[in-house]
Amino acid sequence: MTHKIAILGASGYTGAELVRLIDQHPNMEITALSAERKAGRTMADVFPHLRHISLPTLCKISEIDFSQVDLCFCALPHKTSQEVISALPKNLKIVDLSADFRLRDPEAYEHWYGNPHTAVEMQEEAVYGLSEFYRNDIKSARLVAGTGCNAATGQFALRPLISAGVIDLDDIILDLKCAVSGAGRALKENLLHAELSEGYNAYAIGGTHRHLGEFDQEFSKLAGRPVKVQFTPHLLPANRGILATVYVKGDAEKIYQTFAAAYADETFIELLPFGDAPSTHHVRGSNFCHIGVTSDRIAGRAIVIAALDNLTKGSSGQALQNANLMLGEEETAGLMMAPLFP
Amino acid sequence: MTHKIAILGASGYTGAELVRLIDQHPNMEITALSAERKAGRTMADVFPHLRHISLPTLCKISEIDFSQVDLCFCALPHKTSQEVISALPKNLKIVDLSADFRLRDPEAYEHWYGNPHTAVEMQEEAVYGLSEFYRNDIKSARLVAGTGCNAATGQFALRPLISAGVIDLDDIILDLKCAVSGAGRALKENLLHAELSEGYNAYAIGGTHRHLGEFDQEFSKLAGRPVKVQFTPHLLPANRGILATVYVKGDAEKIYQTFAAAYADETFIELLPFGDAPSTHHVRGSNFCHIGVTSDRIAGRAIVIAALDNLTKGSSGQALQNANLMLGEEETAGLMMAPLFP
Amino acid sequence: MTHKIAILGASGYTGAELVRLIDQHPNMEITALSAERKAGRTMADVFPHLRHISLPTLCKISEIDFSQVDLCFCALPHKTSQEVISALPKNLKIVDLSADFRLRDPEAYEHWYGNPHTAVEMQEEAVYGLSEFYRNDIKSARLVAGTGCNAATGQFALRPLISAGVIDLDDIILDLKCAVSGAGRALKENLLHAELSEGYNAYAIGGTHRHLGEFDQEFSKLAGRPVKVQFTPHLLPANRGILATVYVKGDAEKIYQTFAAAYADETFIELLPFGDAPSTHHVRGSNFCHIGVTSDRIAGRAIVIAALDNLTKGSSGQALQNANLMLGEEETAGLMMAPLFP
Amino acid sequence: MTHKIAILGASGYTGAELVRLIDQHPNMEITALSAERKAGRTMADVFPHLRHISLPTLCKISEIDFSQVDLCFCALPHKTSQEVISALPKNLKIVDLSADFRLRDPEAYEHWYGNPHTAVEMQEEAVYGLSEFYRNDIKSARLVAGTGCNAATGQFALRPLISAGVIDLDDIILDLKCAVSGAGRALKENLLHAELSEGYNAYAIGGTHRHLGEFDQEFSKLAGRPVKVQFTPHLLPANRGILATVYVKGDAEKIYQTFAAAYADETFIELLPFGDAPSTHHVRGSNFCHIGVTSDRIAGRAIVIAALDNLTKGSSGQALQNANLMLGEEETAGLMMAPLFP
Known part of the structure; x- marks a missing residue:
């Protein structure tokens, strides 16, 4: 049919x-x-x-x-x-x-x-x-x-961890790198090729980006108590792709296992080998989301990176x-x- | 099966x-x-x-x-x-x-x-x-x-015209603009991002590009006599896409009709409305080839532009x-x- | 003072x-x-x-x-x-x-x-x-x-040749590749990063670009009779730079000597060694114009390429x-x- | 002389x-x-x-x-x-x-x-x-x-704060975005235009980048006790520019005043108005470093962003x-x- x-x-x-x-x-x-x-x-x-x-x-x-x-x-x-x-x-x-x-x-x-x-x-x-x-x-x-496209990326990188209680809920930092098509086909000066290509900057800094409404709603619901993340998006000279670098406090191995369990049956979520860093190059134009986990040299810290195509x-x-x-x-x-x- | x-x-x-x-x-x-x-x-x-x-x-x-x-x-x-x-x-x-x-x-x-x-x-x-x-x-x-990828682009823009005898065979100029993936994954200095992005240049100038061998073979065969085109490729800061701007002498309307007839049943060849200019943006990652024809202000001259994705x-x-x-x-x-x- | x-x-x-x-x-x-x-x-x-x-x-x-x-x-x-x-x-x-x-x-x-x-x-x-x-x-x-910035580029590549009478005045083709800043800071859809990066196309095709007014005026004045060039600009994914690939009929060596004489004392005009191709990469942000000359495999044809920064x-x-x-x-x-x- | x-x-x-x-x-x-x-x-x-x-x-x-x-x-x-x-x-x-x-x-x-x-x-x-x-x-x-170029950027964003004791020394996160020329003219696959343009990724993740040696040495010396920062660099599709987004715990206003005092007489360090975000676009090719400070919606957190040209x-x-x-x-x-x- x-x-x-x-x-x-x-x-x-x-x-x-x-x-x-x-x-x-x-x-x-x-x-x-x-x-x-x-x-x-x-x-x-x-x-x-x-x-x-x-x-x-x-x-x-x-x-x-x-x-x-x-x-x-x-x-x-x-x-x-x-x-x-x-x-x-x-x-x-x-x-x-x-x-x-x-x-x-x-x-x-x-x-x-x-x-x-x-x-x-x-x-x-x-x-x-x-x-x-x-x-x-x-x-x-x-x-x-x-x-929201940023909201989706952040949630793929955090929901299983919040549900499983394997990270500190009061110290989550999302540093997002976003391509320009997320802003749509709007005629704005900062979206011009001459203004954007060959450089980059943060925007909506200080916790003012609207997708925070989604993070607050969803993460608080998952945790059963208020969760507020720190979120800073950056505009990059590319047309498609969001890369979320998420700084969390928790055990990196446990985090990795949590993802492995949560996404085992998900067709579109690809968990990379431990320690590998995903790239927006490798999801462009597709419905896949790549996730990587690594530990930091500072004990008790982990980095979760998620990459997806904002338009797909x-x-x-x-x-x-x-x-x-x-x-x-x-x-x-x-x-x-x-x-x-x- | x-x-x-x-x-x-x-x-x-x-x-x-x-x-x-x-x-x-x-x-x-x-x-x-x-x-x-x-x-x-x-x-x-x-x-x-x-x-x-x-x-x-x-x-x-x-x-x-x-x-x-x-x-x-x-x-x-x-x-x-x-x-x-x-x-x-x-x-x-x-x-x-x-x-x-x-x-x-x-x-x-x-x-x-x-x-x-x-x-x-x-x-x-x-x-x-x-x-x-x-x-x-x-x-x-x-x-x-x-x-060859350049050879394909040039031929889509010229074969029907040579077969139909609607252009001057002794004055064909192909100015090609090529993306970098045509050069493959080779480690060469001029293919580095820092060397290529934000600028452009001609290469293999003066009739030295190897794809001329294909043009010579195919066009001469079609015409039943030697045909030599002038061909200058340019390397552009993009990953996929060839744009061939072909300068010919002939009647633009007749050229357009020749294409319309030749490509009427071809799924992958799209002839644009007369006077429209194709763009590599619109064929990226696909098997389509867009072709446009326009007349010049100088009588008896026409411009044929073909765009395709070199890798596809x-x-x-x-x-x-x-x-x-x-x-x-x-x-x-x-x-x-x-x-x-x- | x-x-x-x-x-x-x-x-x-x-x-x-x-x-x-x-x-x-x-x-x-x-x-x-x-x-x-x-x-x-x-x-x-x-x-x-x-x-x-x-x-x-x-x-x-x-x-x-x-x-x-x-x-x-x-x-x-x-x-x-x-x-x-x-x-x-x-x-x-x-x-x-x-x-x-x-x-x-x-x-x-x-x-x-x-x-x-x-x-x-x-x-x-x-x-x-x-x-x-x-x-x-x-x-x-x-x-x-x-x-005009295109007009300047084309003239650096042609004026000495027209003055010296070393090329066929009735068969001059300028294929220009232009960066986006030439269009200014205007809010137009085709100037957006998402529309322009990673692709290219011709525009103002068929002899409709306004800079033709300057070419007509200046070249006709130099030649003492009407000269009409064929001129097709292309918009490229870069911020600065014009590359003019000029197809002329004449003796390449004579053309090279004509440039060498004309520009011998010019600080800002750099004539490259015969056969070298200039690149917009090498003039970005400067007041220099690089010019290259080569012969084609077809006897009696030459290619002149000029590169400059459109904003400088x-x-x-x-x-x-x-x-x-x-x-x-x-x-x-x-x-x-x-x-x-x- | x-x-x-x-x-x-x-x-x-x-x-x-x-x-x-x-x-x-x-x-x-x-x-x-x-x-x-x-x-x-x-x-x-x-x-x-x-x-x-x-x-x-x-x-x-x-x-x-x-x-x-x-x-x-x-x-x-x-x-x-x-x-x-x-x-x-x-x-x-x-x-x-x-x-x-x-x-x-x-x-x-x-x-x-x-x-x-x-x-x-x-x-x-x-x-x-x-x-x-x-x-x-x-x-x-x-x-x-x-x-190191990353080390310089991070230090411009942190030295005065560490000296003045206005931030938590045990929770400093540097998320750096780096252009490709920082890697030099080396022939590596990931530096090719086709591999780099239109996408981005973290590298040297987990605290393995060599510039950490400089951060450790300099920040510990300033603080008079060991200081270890968390540092994750990202490779971006641009040729020049480093943007350091630095997440610190401290009072944003006090941080701003500390910078204002420290850099008051520095010709090359430009402190932007409070709340403004610097961009690598605005330092390209120059010896200037732009610094911005903003507070986050989460009390007690501040974001410091520094931008400079890695080659200059x-x-x-x-x-x-x-x-x-x-x-x-x-x-x-x-x-x-x-x-x-x-």
Whole structure:
């Protein structure tokens, strides 16, 4: 059976990435693509790398007949997303890639995003879309909230450790290195090639990045008490890839064994041999996440490093993985393509 | 039926690219991977981006039981390739990615490569592997010689025009822009990141690049008389992609119509709307070739631009396309993945 | 004696580059920096790499007391530039970096720029700012028009050859490779890192690039008859650097000798040994232009390659060189810094 | 008075960088350049970006008449450096850029570098070349040992804080992001453009990087008791630049004031406004170091970020600064060039 798929907000990078992946899915067909400002144009015009694929012309959301849609990916900006999703048919399966339904607490949402949530009941209903950890909930969910890409990376590197109680919960430092596509196709000065290539810097320093809302929510829930991590993202001259270098206090061997047990059956999580350092080069364009663990020369300290592609495993690949779960498809369908290297 | 595949020279970029592609092929299984100097190591160790794939350990060629192999890709350096292939079973299907069997004329080979050919009879037997133009010969071939990546790009931009007689054969200029992976994984100073990024230069200037041997052979054969093109490659700070800007004398509209007719049924060749300029961004990691045609302000001149990924359509993707033809598989099997952008 | 310098439009790349260069000039002091939309901010805020330099706060043009200015660099967009310059004191020395005063013919200006010129008499008065070829005129000029960066590169590669009559004037092809800073700090999708890095494409194809106006004017004047070149620029993933690969018909040795004679006394023009290919890597951040000549395997053809930094020799460095001439300073003052490599 | 300068090991990046800088020095003249394997070639041949400078031909060290040399920069690999320097005239002023004389303790040297030191008495005599902190010792030194580039960056971010006792000495984490030129011009697979561009990874993880020897020595000396920092370097796709993100426990305001006092009179150290994040973009090619301080949302934590150019302030610029001190020149001579941006 072929599922009919709509993508709202198809003119951004996550929209294009969804098309790229779904094109390889055996049982999905894209029947609607929306882009308000580019409605009427073809996807080939907006993203020439997709020109060999037969696709519907970009349209406005209001033009979509949702009765003909089995599942809808929503790749809109936050705030817009909650408005649009509120107005969609109540029985439509939805995977939202925005930030709007990641946080369960309306106050936390307002704190991190600066505006009150206007669809509080749906916020409650939504399932957090970190597939490996919410698999069963996602299977029966109607609305799944894709995670932040940095938030996904940090959680792959920390959730099993927090659950197992093998690290000091009060001294966790995440130093993230992020590629530029995580910022989307927005026209901002610091995203220009001339400003970004050949250099790097931290941003949202001091604990101000919005993905902290997700870390706080998820880690506190896991630990059964408040957990606050220190998180500093850096913008790097590359297009895809997040590398999280996580500094923890705990026994490195025990940490490694914890990961080995937690991820033993996970197709997309690759635990490297002890002491190996993962690289974003080796996950580019794929749905895989590589994790490495090493001990430090200072006793009682360990370093966990996680690498994934922000647009795939961190966003659109995760979304497709979730859609597979929701539709009863093989979880890995359309997602087994190897990384592109070099 | 699953075909058993061997890859000789698996530790280079074209070898890794073959593994990446074949991993998505429905009817192929890799049963042997050779790498003389890295024999005994795993592919995951040499190319960590492939670590999620079950693969045989790297071995020496002498360790392979070729009676268990249906088709062998040979991704060895030229000269080594002819030695190795001469010694392989005579009924084994082979796709060679080196330069050794591209030229029919032993003298031309010696002129461009500096050493006499040691397998002259096989040189004669080999079929030139430009799939779109030698399709029928390839289907029944035992030994197919993959083309040079620059040579492929230039030919996609010129063959139909030479066949149709719509351009001046004595005034063809190919200005090529090439990414660095075309040079392989060789340790050379000019391939270092610090030497290459942020700048560019021409190389092999003055008509000294070896792929001219292929242009001369193929274009002269098509035209039925000697054709010599002027060809200047440039090395650019990118990992994948060849852009050929071809300056020809002829009527641009007629040229466009010639392409439209020649490539109407070709899955992998995309002719852009008249006046559009292709970009290597839009073919990266894929087997597609984009072609654009425009007229110049100077009457009687046209510009043809072709873009492809040197490792895929220019090399390993082409090789797989040829293997599909030789094995009676769907020509596009394993090759329909969309380009990776951004 | 220290000259008082104003820079109008200091918040763009050419403005910042002027500050970088003038900072090393022994006899210049920057007394005013304008940026209409960023007036009131410091240069350190807009360009943190200049924060160690004592500079006036950014202001509006209307706030500048031009009676205290010896020479004014105008780094404004075209059209704005002619309006602003018309209103400046008539005795003020001006080096304009925009396109507004490059063309002598008002019709040519309107043809290439799409709007009628509003300061036609100044257009006539202005001297074309290619320092090496208009040195004497520049010395006594009040208004000097900086050349286009592509136009400068092409002219260094062709002017001596056209003057000497050693190439076929009807068959000149310029294939240019340009870095992204030539497009300025504008917020355009194709200038984003995610869109530009790792790929390349031609633009303004078919003879539509505005710098053709300069080529037509200058080459026709030199030849004493109309000369039209074919010119195709390409956008490359680098921040600085133009490489012009110029295909000409003529004797390569004669061409080389012509350059050797023409540039024998030029500090900033380096003629490489015959057969060597210049690289933008080797001129980055400097006022030098490297030129290489080689013959092709096809008799009677030659390739001339020129490399320069579009922001320095192609724009702000050229502007300072011209200012030095106008102010009676050493022509090379502030301009002898070596390129930055790697 | 013009000082006669020799550079040993001129064919590497730090050698070329020294030439670039000294070329702008008012009182230095390069009289000898050595490169054992490239002896007989010109510097223009090895580094074409320096071709406009009149320089001696590369020679062997044995060919240099050191009686005609006032100061010698030694840019050789470690181990070679101690052998060569031992054999130089005992009264010759030397600035060594290798690791050989950075550590005072022969056992520490052997621990980190794997071989016993063969010039132990000179190891004792050498002055540690961190100009801002050893200024007076350097002025009277005969042999100055340039610091590691990562070691310099980390020390600029930490020395004043350790001296002032405003941070917890037992919980210092340095997450460094390093550009590729720090690895020199060596032919290694991971330094190839195709392997490095578009991705990143940690290396020398777990406290194994050699620059830890310097941190241990210097920080323990400052604190008057053993101090061990946790240090993880990352290799990034850029050519120049180190960004140190340093996680400390202490009061951010107090930390900021400590820096303000410590660096008030330092020309090359720029303390950014509180809360600003420095970027390697803004120091590229210059001798400046930018430092930023911010508090974290977690009370009692602060983040210090330092950015510098590894080849300039981290190596050759530092070396020239030290040479100026040793020769009684203005400390900033030849070093005031603004960074290159973009």
